[in-house]
Amino acid sequence: MKLAVGKICVVLLAAAALHAETFYVTVAGLGGEPEYEQRFTGWAKDLDKLIKTAEPSAKVVTMMGPGATRGLLEKELREIARTSKADDSLVLMLIGHGTFDESDYKFNLLGPDMSGSELAALLDKIAAKQVIVNMTSASGGSMLALGKPKRVVISATKTGTERNATVFARYWIEALRDPAADADKNEIVTALEAFKYAEQKTRSFFETQNRLATEHALLDDAGKGEGVKDPSEKNGQGLVAGRFAVIHLGKMTAEINDPAKRALLKKKEELEQSIDELKYRKASMALPEYRKRLAQYLTELAEVQGELDK
Numbered sequence: 615m616k617l618a619v620g621k622i623c624v625v626l627l628a629a630a631a632l633h634a635e636t637f638y639v640t641v642a643g644l645g646g647e648p649e650y651e652q653r654f655t656g657w658a659k660d661l662d663k664l665i666k667t668a669e670p671s672a673k674v675v676t677m678m679g680p681g682a683t684r685g686l687l688e689k690e691l692r693e694i695a696r697t698s699k700a701d702d703s704l705v706l707m708l709i710g711h712g713t714f715d716e717s718d719y720k721f722n723l724l725g726p727d728m729s730g731s732e733l734a735a736l737l738d739k740i741a742a743k744q745v746i747v748n749m750t751s752a753s754g755g756s757m758l759a760l761g762k763p764k765r766v767v768i769s770a771t772k773t774g775t776e777r778n779a780t781v782f783a784r785y786w787i788e789a790l791r792d793p794a795a796d797a798d799k800n801e802i803v804t805a806l807e808a809f810k811y812a813e814q815k816t817r818s819f820f821e822t823q824n825r826l827a828t829e830h831a832l833l834d835d836a837g838k839g840e841g842v843k844d845p846s847e848k849n850g851q852g853l854v855a856g857r858f859a860v861i862h863l864g865k866m867t868a869e870i871n872d873p874a875k876r877a878l879l880k881k882k883e884e885l886e887q888s889i890d891e892l893k894y895r896k897a898s899m900a901l902p903e904y905r906k907r908l909a910q911y912l913t914e915l916a917e918v919q920g921e922l923d924k
């Protein structure tokens with residue numbers, strides 16, 4: 615019976631996809647420092663490539679560098695509000711730095727920042743079903759503003775006071791390419807599956823690095839304005855996220871099954887972790903040595919990213 619129900623769900627999701635549009639909007643915000651600029655842009659490029667490969671009929675917009683401003687994001691969301699229908703889907707992914715002043719969250723962009731309440735006002739005008747993945751520092755501070763019944767809101771941090779740069783985006787991207795994230799093996803990675811995969815990987819990152827965790831990812835799809843790390847029937851969270859198809863596996867999995875690409879992806883993760891570790895140890899290092907090693911890592915990371923972009 616469970617198998618039959620699973621097959622029915624797959625058929626229903628596939629049928630819905632035939633008659634509905636999916637909009638993917640990825641925004642890499644202001645980095646402020648070379649390593650963050652490169653990292654945020656690299657992650658945005660990874661998402662752009664993944665989505666365009668896996669979802670060729672989707673409408674994909676990726677903003678980074680000079681193209682990532684509040685004005686351009688507002689314009690894009692207003693256009694989606696004008697053209698989208700109730701059975702359409704929107705996946706909005708925010709990468710970068712965020713701030714929280716005990717009152718409102720702000721996403722750091724080139725020029726004026728965008729506040730959580732401003733973003734919520736734009737999203738409220740969009741009829742499409744929505745998954746908002748805020749992977750910035752202090753992103754937990756956006757939960758209250760963005761929370762709305764049937765809207766899936768994911769944050770990399772549990773509060774606005776977790777201000778360190780996050781690594782959650784790295785593992786969210788991995789969830790969209792790794793078949794292991796597809797827990798029920800139906801070739802659809804839902805928002806819930808991607809969240810659980812990325813949350814677990816993020817926790818493991820800090821544990822293996824023997825570091826105090828500076829981010830704790832949460833999910834809210836009940837409109838409570840506060841998320842949980844373990845969505846379940848007991849806390850009333852995860853039902854909407856479990857039905858929201860973020861990406862379909864298939865062609866996209868070829869990249870992780872290609873030994874050359876897999877090696878590059880592994881190398882990229884290792885370099886990003888090395889940069890994280892270097893920044894963590896910065897205070898105990900001589901500045902010239904720190905700069906030398908950082909420059910080396912950034913150069914290698916740029917080379918790996920270039921190979922992945924081919």
